[in-house]
Amino acid sequence: xxxxxxxxxxxxxxxxxxxxxxxxxxxxxxxxxxxxxxxxxxxxxxxxxxxxxxxxxxxxxxxxxxxxxxxxxxxxxxxxxxxxxxxxxxxxxxxxxxxxxxxxxxxxxxxxxxxxxxxxxxxxxxxxxxxxxxxxxxxxxxxxxxxxxxxxxxxxxxxxxxxxxxxxxxxxxxxxxxxxxxxxxxxxxxxxxxxxxxxxxxxxxxxxxxxxxxxxxxxxxxxxxxxxxxxxxxxxxxxxxxxxxxxxxxxxxxxxxxxxxxxxxxxxxxxxxxxxxxxxxxxxxxxxxxxxxxxxxxxxxxxxxxxxxxxxxxxxxxxxxxxxxxxxxxxxxxxxxxxxxxxxxxxxxxxxxxxxxxxxxxxxxxxxxxxxxxxxxxxxxxxxxxxxxxxxxxxxxxxxxxxx
Amino acid sequence: xxxxxxxxxxxxxxxxxxxxxxxxxxxxxxxxxxxxxxxxxxxxxxxxxxxxxxxxxxxxxxxxxxxxxxxxxxxxxxxxxxxxxxxxxxxxxxxxxxxxxxxxxxxxxxxxxxxxxxxxxxxxxxxxxxxxxxxxxxxxxxxxxxxxxxxxxxxxxxxxxxxxxxxxxxxxxxxxxxxxxxxxxxxxxxxxxxxxxxxxxxxxxxxxxxxxxxxxxxxxxxxxxxxxxxxxxxxxxxxxxxxxxxxxxxxxxxxxxxxxxxxxxxxxxxxxxxxxxxxxxxxxxxxxxxxxxxxxxxxxxxxxxxxxxxxxxxxxxxxxxxxxxxxxxxxxxxxxxxxxxxxxxxxxxxxxxxxxxxxxxxxxxxxxxxxxxxxxxxxxxxxxxxxxxxxxxxxxxxxxxxxx
Numbered sequence: 001x002x003x004x005x006x007x008x009x010x011x012x013x014x015x016x017x018x019x020x021x022x023x024x025x026x027x028x029x030x031x032x033x034x035x036x037x038x039x040x041x042x043x044x045x046x047x048x049x050x051x052x053x054x055x056x057x058x059x060x061x062x063x064x065x066x067x068x069x070x071x072x073x074x075x076x077x078x079x080x081x082x083x084x085x086x087x088x089x090x091x092x093x094x095x096x097x098x099x100x101x102x103x104x105x106x107x108x109x110x111x112x113x114x115x116x117x118x119x120x121x122x123x124x125x126x127x128x129x130x131x132x133x134x135x136x137x138x139x140x141x142x143x144x145x146x147x148x149x150x151x152x153x154x155x156x157x158x159x160x161x162x163x164x165x166x167x168x169x170x171x172x173x174x175x176x177x178x179x180x181x182x183x184x185x186x187x188x189x190x191x192x193x194x195x196x197x198x199x200x201x202x203x204x205x206x207x208x209x210x211x212x213x214x215x216x217x218x219x220x221x222x223x224x225x226x227x228x229x230x231x232x233x234x235x236x237x238x239x240x241x242x243x244x245x246x247x248x249x250x251x252x253x254x255x256x257x258x259x260x261x262x263x264x265x266x267x268x269x270x271x272x273x274x275x276x277x278x279x280x281x282x283x284x285x286x287x288x289x290x291x292x293x294x295x296x297x298x299x300x301x302x303x304x305x306x307x308x309x310x311x312x313x314x315x316x317x318x319x320x321x322x323x324x325x326x327x328x329x330x331x332x333x334x335x336x337x338x339x340x341x342x343x344x345x346x347x348x349x350x351x352x353x354x355x356x357x358x359x360x361x362x363x364x365x366x367x368x369x370x371x372x373x374x375x376x377x378x379x380x381x382x383x384x385x386x387x388x389x390x391x392x393x394x395x396x397x398x399x400x401x402x403x404x
Numbered sequence: 405x406x407x408x409x410x411x412x413x414x415x416x417x418x419x420x421x422x423x424x425x426x427x428x429x430x431x432x433x434x435x436x437x438x439x440x441x442x443x444x445x446x447x448x449x450x451x452x453x454x455x456x457x458x459x460x461x462x463x464x465x466x467x468x469x470x471x472x473x474x475x476x477x478x479x480x481x482x483x484x485x486x487x488x489x490x491x492x493x494x495x496x497x498x499x500x501x502x503x504x505x506x507x508x509x510x511x512x513x514x515x516x517x518x519x520x521x522x523x524x525x526x527x528x529x530x531x532x533x534x535x536x537x538x539x540x541x542x543x544x545x546x547x548x549x550x551x552x553x554x555x556x557x558x559x560x561x562x563x564x565x566x567x568x569x570x571x572x573x574x575x576x577x578x579x580x581x582x583x584x585x586x587x588x589x590x591x592x593x594x595x596x597x598x599x600x601x602x603x604x605x606x607x608x609x610x611x612x613x614x615x616x617x618x619x620x621x622x623x624x625x626x627x628x629x630x631x632x633x634x635x636x637x638x639x640x641x642x643x644x645x646x647x648x649x650x651x652x653x654x655x656x657x658x659x660x661x662x663x664x665x666x667x668x669x670x671x672x673x674x675x676x677x678x679x680x681x682x683x684x685x686x687x688x689x690x691x692x693x694x695x696x697x698x699x700x701x702x703x704x705x706x707x708x709x710x711x712x713x714x715x716x717x718x719x720x721x722x723x724x725x726x727x728x729x730x731x732x733x734x735x736x737x738x739x740x741x742x743x744x745x746x747x748x749x750x751x752x753x754x755x756x757x758x759x760x761x762x763x764x765x766x767x768x769x770x771x772x773x774x775x776x777x778x779x780x781x782x783x784x785x786x787x788x789x790x791x792x793x794x795x796x797x798x799x800x801x802x803x804x805x806x807x808x
Contacts, residue, residue: 016460050480056420058487065490068498069483072476076454079473083462086469094472099547120547143503143524 002167003125004029007039007135007157011174012231013077014044022172022231023084026130030090035125037164038092038132039157040081042073063108067137067147071097074134074153082132092130095120097137098145101163102156104138110149111138113156113218116163133160151212158215162222169219169226171211176230177237178203178210180402181255185390188403192253196243196347199253202379206343207258216240249348251355252400257389259340261291262314263372264321265306268331271298275328279305282324288317291341292374292383302331306372308383311337339371340389343381344396350377362399368392406571407529408433411443411539411561415578416635417481418448426576426635427488430534434494439529441568442496442536443561444485446477467512471541471551475501478538478557486536496534499524501541502549505567506560508542514553515542517560517622520567537564555616562619566626573623573630575615580634581641582607582614584806585659589794592807596657600647600751603657606783610747611662620644653752655759656804661793663744665695666718667776668725669710672735675702679732683709686728692721695745696778696787706735710776712787715741743775744793747785748800754781766803772796 006026013019029036050069054061078094085092101117124131135153140146148155154171161169178200181189195203197220204213210228219226219240229237243249269275276295283290291308309317314335321333342363349355359380363370368391372383384392397403410430417423433440454473458465482498489496505521528535539557544550552559558575565573582604585593599607601624608617614632623630623644633641647653673679680699687694695712713721718739725737746767753759763784767774772795776787788796801807 016457019461053420053480054484054487057423057484058491060490061487062490065483065486065496065498068486068500069480072479072483075476075479076457076473079469079476080458080461082469082472083458083465086464086466087462092469094469096549145500 001033001035003035003037003164005037005039005157005161005164005166005169006172007153007170008041008172008231009153009174010041010044010046012172013040013081018231019077019080020084023081023088023090025231025234026085027088027090030130036130037121037125037160037166038081038130039135039153039160040074040077040132041135041153042070043077046073046076064144067108068145070147071134071137071145074136078132078134085130085132090130091128092132093124094132094134096134097156098139100131100133100160102138102159104140104146104148106140106142106144106146108144108146111140111146113138113148113159114141116159118160118163121160121164151215154212154215155218158218158222158224158226161224162218166224169224171226171228172231173210173228174230174232175210176233176235177228178208178240178254180253181393181397182257185257185393186255186397189397190402192238194239194241194244195253196249197240198243198378199345199347200240202343202345202376203254203256206341206345206379206381207256208254211240243347250346251348251352252344252346252402254345255393255396255400255402256343256345257340257393259386259389260311261308261339261341262311263306263308263336263339263383264314264317265304265334265336266321266325266330267304267334269303269305270329271301271303276305278328279324282320283307283317286316286320288313288320292372292381294372308339308341308372338386339383340386341381341383342389342392342396343379344400345379347378349379356380358399359396362395363392366391366395405437405439407439407441407568409441409443409561409565409568409570409573410576411557411574412445412576412635413557413578414445414448414450416576417444417485422635423481423484424488427485427492427494429635429638430489431492431494434534440534441525441529441564441570442485442534443539443557443564444478444481444536445539445557446474447481450477450480468548471512472549474551475538475541475549478540482536482538489534489536494534495532496536497528498536498538500538501560502543504535504537504564506542506563508544508550508552510544510546510548510550512548512550515544515550517542517552517563518545520563522564522567525564525568555619558616558619559622562622562626562628562630565628566622570628573628575630575632576635577614577632578634578636579614580637580639581632582612582644582658584657585797585801586661589661589797590659590801593801594806596642598643598645598648599657601644602647602782603749603751604644606747606749606780607658607660610745610749610783610785611660612658615644647751654750655752655756656748656750656806658749659797659800659804659806660747660749661744661797663790663793664715665712665743665745666715667710667712667740667743667787668718668721669708669738669740670725670729670734671708671738673707673709674733675705675707680709682732683725683728686724687721690720690724692717692724696776696785698776712743712745712776742790743787744790745785745787746793746796746800747783748804749783751782753783760784762803763800766799767796770795770799
């Protein structure tokens with residue numbers, strides 16, 4: 001008998017029919033002899049609707065109240081799911097984030113879990129009851145309702161799996177797993193049977209949208225095996241686990257892309273010690289999250305500094321850069337919204353030289369110019385024109401033999 | 405500076421415009437120098453919509469889960485209202501029933517308040533913050549979410565007013581107060597400036613729908629002055645308070661009617677000691693709530709027993725009566741759904757003989773037959789044909805000089 005945490009996202013519980021189908025799957029898992037703890041998101045577009053209601057009422061949305069409002073969403077899903085389970089003869093009880101013991105810090109709208117006190121869930125399990133927990137929400141150390149921000153329900157599920165020492169955490173979604181590339185871009189993309197936590201972190205960070213980055217970090221830190229799979233087909237999906245060191249790793253597991261960024265370049269920066277520090281300290285102080293950073297080789301005591309940021313932060317980044325440019329005597333600030341990033345991720349890269357060269361050659365063959373480069377031990381990312389990013393993904397997917 | 409609990413019902417907060425208007429009124433009350441604690445219901449038809457969602461999902465609705473589901477309603481209202489208050493520069497914080505310290509017994513869907521621990525509300529008030537509390541809901545002694553059933557938000561408001569020793573409790577609704585009769589039936593009906601708790605209890609029990617019976621009981625037991633008024637016109641409404649013994653009381657304050665009942669008669673009941681006890685014990689054991697009971701004078705050792713019940717309980721009452729009739733050797737069970745009840749209520753009745761006679765004469769003059777009678781020290785109720793109840797109300801309203 002295993003203990004499984006099953007998390008169902010918004011599309012998986014979007015309407016009454018879907019909730020009944022999810023209830024059926026939970027009942028089936030129990031009939032198989034396993035114990036289940038369920039985590040749910042708000043139904044379909046509920047969160048968007050609640051935000052729209054708030055916008056109708058007020059131009060001011062205190063974060064504490066926005067959290068209180070949004071947590072109504074999972075409350076509705078979880079009680080409906082318990083009713084559907086009751087109809088199937090499965091005894092279930094719903095628990096809010098607070099009741100489930102998800103204790104967070106006091107940062108409303110993007111709280112961090114500081115502790116999990118899941119005593120009510122273990123007590124329910126001991127009575128043979130299926131606990132159904134509201135994802136995305138918790139209660140702060142000062143007893144206010146908080147939400148965990150983007151990908152919060154995945155994080156709830158992984159955190160509960162860790163706290164309950166569950167055998168695995170199943171993340172049910174509307175795709176059937178993690179793919180070698182986005183199947184809409186690369187028709188021959190294959191579902192991966194297994195990826196390591198490290199690979200999944202790089203995939204999530206470079207544009208793979210299946211799992212939120214922080215839930216993967218949590219799973220890695222607490223050694224929780226995660227199974228990402230579809231609640232529409234119920235077929236086995238992708239396992240995200242510790243790296244299996246007994247087997248040789250694939251050189252490249254996946255090709256990802258991200259078109260949500262923009263590039264900011266400060267040209268004619270006087271090349272003296274400490275200038276880069278001034279620039280990036282100012283950006284950090286203004287809460288601008290940078291992605292890649294490149295400083296050109298200095299020519300005649302002048303250099304160019306480029307960085308990429310998410311487009312949502314572009315306004316703030318540009319303002320900081322312009323004020324800085326004046327301050328440090330740089331020439332000008334250029335903004336380029338026409339960029340995209342393409343990445344290859346693979347645990348085997350660490351031990352296989354020549355992967356970088358092959359990536360560059362592949363892009364060159366397609367006449368795709370590389371504008372910036374960044375690497376980690378198991379990832380290589382290139383900034384290219386947004387218009388050629390899909391070609392880049394397809395050619396890399398083929399060059400590294402990832403097709404089905 | 406007074407401390408006022410202001411409760412806004414579902415129609416008062418039915419949409420964004422109404423929520424903004426309510427926020428404006430709260431801000432105005434504060435500008436007047438008073439402290440406010442707000443209690444809200446779910447917006448408009450939200451509760452009905454949530455129940456419909458539940459019906460779509462399952463034919464089984466465990467009470468615990470129904471409570472969890474329905475409490476999402478007030479959660480949405482209160483956070484939206486706090487946002488609207490923030491836009492007006494009024495600092496407000498929402499509190500769930502649990503956070504507000506509404507501790508109930510464990511009877512889901514109709515829990516009773518057992519204790520109010522309003523420390524978080526007094527703490528918020530001391531910081532100059534307006535606490536906005538979810539009505540209708542609480543947390544049980546076993547830490548499950550409960551709802552208080554019909555009229556629950558009024559009860560929350562009165563209970564908080566008692567716990568906080570508030571100067572008054574204002575119940576805002578879609579009517580402008582308590583009237584001498586239903587204005588739709590009696591165009592000359594007047595709004596009462598004041599009624600006593602005892603009168604209000606009788607009015608609520610005999611068909612006046614402005615305040616729920618249990619909230620009035622709570623207000624009387626805890627000496628909370630209640631002001632029932634409109635959130636659409638904001639004009640002063642009706643005060644429900646202790647009886648003012650320094651003034652002469654009106655003989656009759658209001659005429660009420662109720663068409664929701666039915667009459668069950670068991671005929672040919674052998675008139676021996678204990679028979680009535682058997683009948684009413686059986687009904688009580690089947691949780692049938694009776695209203696009026698009449699036992700005819702015995703003729704030749706046989707009697708008829710009649711009682712009225714709410715139409716929703718008629719099926720259960722009929723089944724019990726029929727099984728009993730066979731058991732005790734009675735003749736038959738008759739059911740009459742064509743009845744209605746008309747009542748006159750007035751604190752001055754206690755000291756004015758002749759009121760009963762005048763009521764009967766008035767009905768007789770209209771050719772309205774009285775089928776059953778029941779009285780309390782400050783109320784007389786008659787069962788009449790449903791088809792003549794409006795005529796009964798109008799003639800009594802005129803006869804006792806209640807018109808404007």
